[in-house]
Amino acid sequence: MNTDPKAPERLYELVYRVLRDHLEADELPEGLVLLEGPIAEFFGTSRAPVQKALQMLNEEQRILRFEGRGYVVSKTGGNTVPIRMDIRQSGLTLPGDIDEAMKSRSSWQRIYGRIEREVATAAAFGRYRIHEARLASLFQVSRTVARDVLGRLHERGLVQKSSSSRWIAGPLTAAAMKEMYEIRKLLEPAALASAAPHLDRAVLTNMRDHMLTLELDHTNLTPELLHQFDRFLHVECLMKIDNKRMTSIIRQNQLPLATAQTFQQYLGLADESATLSEHRLVLELLIKESVDAAAAALVAHLESAQKRTLARLKVFSVVPAPQFSPFLVKTR
Structure with a gap:
């Protein structure tokens, strides 16, 4: 907890x-x-x-x-x-205090997805300060709810606090991305091995079958589905472990997952056959209870994902920045 x-x-x-x-x-x-x-x-x-x-x-x-x-x-x-x-x-x-807390959480859940996408996108275009009061006003929520959202973004490594205690997003650099992938390659396979006994085989099988269907026919493949697959393997499965310090560090290095949708939005949906195949292989091995092999397959997937991400980041550097919501202020 x-x-x-x-x-x-x-x-x-x-x-x-x-x-x-x-x-x-x-x-x-x-x-x-x-x-x-x-x-x-x-x-x-x-x-x-x-x-x-x-x-x-x-x-x-x-x-x-x-x-x-x-x-x-x-x-x-x-x-x-x-x-x-x-x-x-x-x-x-x-209880009254829980009722108020639930209302607050419901409020931040309602707006979190949109804010996460915009913050992750902005990070790829440079360094942006997040204006808390403007965010609250724009989404018609209290400052408390706005802070809840920013706290969640901070947990996932999408924003940081500056020396002056201001919320900052970006810049997303190749060096930072390499560091996050190195951490992920060390922690995620170990977490997957620990989580394996707690994973529902029926759920794994359903997800594996869904991936296989899309591998054979990309017609219905969307950025949202790819993001869903990413979150299933790299978040939902790994969060089954009891080591909360490890899950906290894993969550803090999920910026690559959030920015993947940004790349797809601005660069188009590339051939994701390799990504689907790598994800499916990990699930196949988990279903067969070949845990060590699944962990090794996850390492191989992360190494390939790092190369793809860095290549896309290089191309992305020449894309002009869009107009963001007023709560995001470009800084040096």
């Missing part, structure tokens, strides 16, 4: 805390079936943070896997009779 006392709690941490507190206080009935969908609707969030929170509670044996879908509340760990009821009538409530 988040170990930085100054950082805002992540959504899954908020969901986990509420459910844990209710379980510890015996406020949820024995046998209550907990499903991701209804809980996500109750919290006003997506299923992903709920899934993570339920997995954590299951690992702590606060809830048990249910023979059907989801989990079941069981204080005894024995044969509990499942109770299916509306989660809103189960005794689950949302």
